[in-house]
Amino acid sequence: MGTATWFSEDGTAFEVALEGINHVVGAYSRLIAEARAADDNDRADALGAERAQWSRRRKGLTPADRAAVDAVTTESAQLLHQLRTAW
Secondary structure, eight states: OOOOSSOHHHHHHHHHHHHHHHHHHHHHHHHHHHHHHTTOHHHHHHHHHHHHHHHHHHHHOOTTOHHHHHHHHHHHHHHHHHHHHTO
């Protein structure tokens, strides 16, 4: 194992960002299920594409990029609020 290129605070911020992404992906999953139940496949497909985009962000995120971590945390909190009000 090599030397870490980030501080423990960065690791904590990274975990918070990942949790935010997980909640966003979960919210999209719920909306996708609702759209499919309503036979709105176009909406379900669009929501699925957005969910996939957040999943890709999760895979590309690293604790060494604190600016990206902080941006994801902020964006996911705002988006999660919007998605939850859509329920």
